[in-house]
Amino acid sequence: MHTNDPNVQELEQTIMKYKRTVYGIALTQLKNKHEADDVFQEVFLLYFLKKPVFDNENAKRAWLIRTALNKCRQYNYGKWNSNTDKTFEPPDDRLADFESKYDSEIFDAVRGLPEGLREPLYLHCFLGLSVNETASLLGIKANTASMRLSRAKKILQGKMEGE
CATH class of the missing domain: 1.10.10.10 (Winged helix-like DNA-binding domain superfamily/Winged helix DNA-binding domain)
Incomplete structure (x- = not known):
């Protein structure tokens, strides 16, 4: 998606740079690919909506990691979660290189x-x-x-x- 909106361009760059980090956390913390997908989307949506300002790239990375971990905890301990299927499904082709790396x-x-x-x-x-x-x-x-x-x-x- 090409747009001239600098906020959207910055979001796209952030997603490209940190997609493996956030998705990897979600896959290891959750046992359901669909939940991992949801956490991935929620983390970057929150990032886009809150528009946090960071002193440096390490602070941005730390925020994304903390947010992903917190979202995973919400999924793992949420009341609705006790009745969901915890069967893990391997990642799809979206991040195929993720699975080949590990x-x-x-x-x-x-x-x-x-x-x-x-x-x-x-x-x-x-x-x-x-x-x-x-x-x-x-x-x-x-x-x-x-x-x-x-x-x-x-x-x-x-x-x-x-x-």
Whole structure:
């Protein structure tokens, strides 16, 4: 979609730059592709409507990550969610390169982790955030983030060795 509206152009650029980040979070935090699609759309709609102003690109990325995590939590803990089908469906061709980037077995194993371990592992290992950045985004201490990362890696290693 080509438009001369600078707000729409900026939104398109932001989506192109951060679509893997936001969609990846949604896919790992939710067990239903349709919910992941909804969260993806809600995050960028909120971004467009609120028009947040950031000091730098890292602040924008952090806002998008936090918003995606919060939206996923809303989906996971919402009352209506208790009756929805949690069968995970792999991503469609829209982000085909997303699945090819990550080995699907590892991706499935990450999705099987408890939320408290899944979030820091994804942020640190898949998005490349430092332990301090991960802790800051999750609102926990760096030592807690480090401990959760260690536990998550240990569980994943056990799963991968068991298969």
